[in-house]
Amino acid sequence: MATDQVPPIADELPTVEPETAPARVEDDGVHADDSGYRQPEVDADAMRTLLDGRYGEVRDLVRANLAEHAQILLDQEQMTTADFRERVRDVVVMMAGTGQTGMGFPEEYGGDIGASIAAFETLALGDLSVLVKVGVQFGLFGGAILQLGTKRHHDAHLADLVSGRTMGCFAMTESGHGSNVQALGTVATYDAEAQEFVITTPDDASRKDYIGNAAAHAELAVVFAQLEVGGERHGVHAFVVPVREDGRVLDGVRIEDCGPKMGLNGVDNGRIWFEGVRVPRTALLNQFAEVTPEGRYLSPIDNPNKRFFTMLGTLVQGRVCVGGAGINAAKVALTIATRYAVRRRQFEATSPDEEQVLLDYGMHQRRLLPLIARTYALHFAQEVVAGHLHEVFSGPGPIEEGSDEHARRMLESRAAGTKALGTWHATRTIQECREACGGAGYLSENRFAALKADTDVFTTFEGDNHVLLQLVAKGLLTDYAGEFEDMDQLGMARFVAGLAVETVVERTAVHKLVQSVRDLLPGGDTGDQEAGLLDPNYKLAMLRFREEHMIGGVARRLKRGIDQGANPGAVFSRVQDHVIAAARAHTERLVLEAFVAKTAALPDGELKVALNLLCDLHALTTIEADRAWFMEHGRLSSARSKAISREINALCRKVRPLAVDLVDAFGVPEEMLRSPELLGWPIGSDD
């Protein structure tokens, strides 16, 4: 637990049964008692089928591909960077040959968006350079050609890029412009005489940076640049620009290697400068805007900001993918740490003759089991986001302006929030699992080294998590897209100030929840009885209350600051932590709802009982983590707060005997675990 917070603890002594009582701890750790509670058993295969959902076959295809190329986990350690980059490219191309990577494209290219997300997520069980290379080639580069381009671009490029014959890169981020894409410095000037665009990097802050596939492999780049036609700027647009031919960088293009990175060194990240590079007029990806040969600018979307955000909307798929990848990388770490924790013995405790296995220690249960529960919660939340993505993007063809904007904005918000929570969860879980495996966790053969180094940047790329949560908060503060989307934080503060607070709150989607919150919170929170703690409605109501209260609070604060005549930027700066907190609270509520809904829909049986335990564990640890807030806001008495911590400990003891089956249900191929010594031999003694 790498935090300075003293972990929450229950204040009362848990009821410890005397040794003569019927309750007993058996050798295998299965607890049974007479109180009517029956310990469920989990069929790992059945649970895995449930987790895999409608794309079980796709996931199994990827698992088989991962197992076949398992050697790459070793190559990552042993090869030079240059060799490893080639190796990763080869594996990506081989996997493309199985159809695994083409699913995101229209049917003529084998496509099914939901399937492509499932395939990508599952790929995160293996080497993550392969994952990211796939993401760059098929998600970002391919996705831009597909979504921003039209038939001429599809015909020219899709077949070659889906097969991996043509490698490409997605040149958006610049050194001086990361999350603020609207401020990009690269310029594309239309030369009507030649009917060409001239791409130029005006200064070093505008060089393209961290571009995957750029340093070694990309032949084509989708370049985002400020479009200038006849002296007039029209905002950021995307162009297909050749950057390499037969391995040689083309004239006017300068590419520099980003050099060694913390992880993902199988991906060739680079920097690109353009010095007056000319591309034909047809290089503009013209789904949302066109420049006529004579130099007239046309777009079906009049508002430049709306146009910009519509184009950027295509990034949503990348965010869904990264969020899912983070959640699945966490599964690998949890599988290793949990299996190790039931093998490894440390000190004598229950018996003077034999040391106790790690997972029978209360602290170890507290470290790992809530993370397993949260992984399940995020898995089901991710399933919902991926499902929405599939619905929104599986129209008759590429998305068009005029498709359901509200659904798309909801999706963008949900994808942003889930990406943030899923990737932070990965960072935290992998770290906790590494520490839970002691010094052995530090050896590369035990996977944590690569997992930690490779996933670290997930919290940053496809949108920094804090910036993404601000995006979520924007969405929560108003539904009025037209007035809203063109606003930076300054604009948001000014905008909100122009409205009565009531109006803002009324406009939030959350407002309608207030009534149901009031209905659901059973008898307020005056009693200390623990009975209600396991009622899912209670927990959902708690998270809804927090969310609603926080969003209202942000609106109120913004308005008050502006009313007092303060500098809007200073107001925003002071409210920023509330903004982020409100967005987190919103996403946490969505995650729990997804878990509750999934569980409720199951037929009665062992799986349902087990998932209910996990859902309770997840919900209560989520409330416990923020129990101070609930107490501060009168939604939790101190007695009930302690009762929650007690209940979590009790839930951990119930989940303990299921732990191995629960992680086995993640379906991580054995070849992806490595860790021969952590998992494979009869380790005798303590850590």
Place this chain on the structure above:
Amino acid sequence: MATDQVPPIADELPTVEPETAPARVEDDGVHADDSGYRQPEVDADAMRTLLDGRYGEVRDLVRANLAEHAQILLDQEQMTTADFRERVRDVVVMMAGTGQTGMGFPEEYGGDIGASIAAFETLALGDLSVLVKVGVQFGLFGGAILQLGTKRHHDAHLADLVSGRTMGCFAMTESGHGSNVQALGTVATYDAEAQEFVITTPDDASRKDYIGNAAAHAELAVVFAQLEVGGERHGVHAFVVPVREDGRVLDGVRIEDCGPKMGLNGVDNGRIWFEGVRVPRTALLNQFAEVTPEGRYLSPIDNPNKRFFTMLGTLVQGRVCVGGAGINAAKVALTIATRYAVRRRQFEATSPDEEQVLLDYGMHQRRLLPLIARTYALHFAQEVVAGHLHEVFSGPGPIEEGSDEHARRMLESRAAGTKALGTWHATRTIQECREACGGAGYLSENRFAALKADTDVFTTFEGDNHVLLQLVAKGLLTDYAGEFEDMDQLGMARFVAGLAVETVVERTAVHKLVQSVRDLLPGGDTGDQEAGLLDPNYKLAMLRFREEHMIGGVARRLKRGIDQGANPGAVFSRVQDHVIAAARAHTERLVLEAFVAKTAALPDGELKVALNLLCDLHALTTIEADRAWFMEHGRLSSARSKAISREINALCRKVRPLAVDLVDAFGVPEEMLRSPELLGWPIGSDD
């Protein structure tokens, strides 16, 4: 913030001054107002002198050495593992030539223990393979020869090992026996006829594992093994065993490379098996026990457990070193992230024309500034531990049985707690700083990659942090060393059960604090006035109350569980989180006391004002992090809890203008920062 906890937020709108009011935000970020508060200025050099303390010259020597060998930071990226190991060895030997590494040895070898700790800590500003190699060679190997050996060993080895002419390793940990050293499996049988010990590895669980210097360089090993004389076992003892000569592994010794690791790949960790290796009788490090030529076992310490813990007491120096190293590694990360945060601009906020620098965002202040404050707190706490170590170990010669046992036990406890908090702080701070630098933080040239990978194992080595905190808790539960030290957790539970709770609490050193807590908490916590929040006595009293309450709670729970006849192991398992929490709370109190004492002793002036701000920020964020506990236990009203969060935000705004000077005062050599692009060029725009 890699946790699922929604960050605490103040509930009330902070007073935002209208633009016409005298308070203003100036361009340079310095806030000034009329309320009598005057923003201090920090002279970074003066602060650095204060931080460096009595060993300023030693620290400057190490800084100069680091700067001279700065190239090694690049070598770490570019060399093969084999080459980098040699390079690290060379740098270690060159540094030894400056006297930097010999300070831990008696004066004839240039020694001063306090100086040696200062030197080691400062070394953590550079490449950490060098640091760990120094720790292995001079701290563990050299320390064992010095502390456990006698004149014959000193004469034979110290001069050569201090110069680095002879490299050695410290072969204690075994694959199956990490933290539980008493259970080691390696055996040393005395052969009276040959007057030799025969060292044997009975099984793979007993192979020595993760041994630094073993895979490539060590010629000698200090081997910990179960001593058997005439068929009788006498517990773990240490022997000097040659393992390599002229680069060749000696007969009977088998060494295997541990292979690639997450970090620290300049250190050659290995596994060692001994197959009946014979060493002369004089190879026993005989400070605390002797075997006569004819095979009689003699020791001045009768109790075998006491003997064991006396020998292990020499490990305390390693823990003090690792804790200090963690704290100093955090300084490097904070220096880079803070300097970056005042250069990098992101989005427009305060002005439509210019993007706002990161550190003017409230969230960014909340991310970095409390970590700076905590680093100062831990620095001063570390200064206290290092001072105690110096006093305890700077006797007339090597430590002897009969030296002040109480002082040593207090030191061991304090060292264990500070090591745990210092190394967790490093993990957390480096991660937060990496994320605060966005994608750029992921590039190796910006230091975070190595910092993160290299420090990761600090939380585990020289004692797993959780195990160390249990050690602290043991010490808190009773002062009775003789009855206590031979107890594993089972024993602890049984032992505590044998006493009335009152007695246990009475015996704790903390009990005497209860009265002062009552005296100090000003008027209880009934008022909501924020005045008392900045009174250091209030904050100390809060931490003391928590500590005392938690320790009493652990004792009460253990006793109740045992009284109910439950299995002691099961009781301990359930109380374990309380045990760990109590030990953390204890150490947190010590850390704050060190900070308060240091600040109080300063003469009035700017430094004192600035340190008081930092001390307030540290104390309040520590309370805030556990505010739920304080509310649950009636020590904090919800209104006052919110007031604390507000006050923290206000403190962050006051510390903001000092931030760069505060990190510059850490005195990290510029060459150790690298990060040319993060720090060196005029970055124009957002992240």
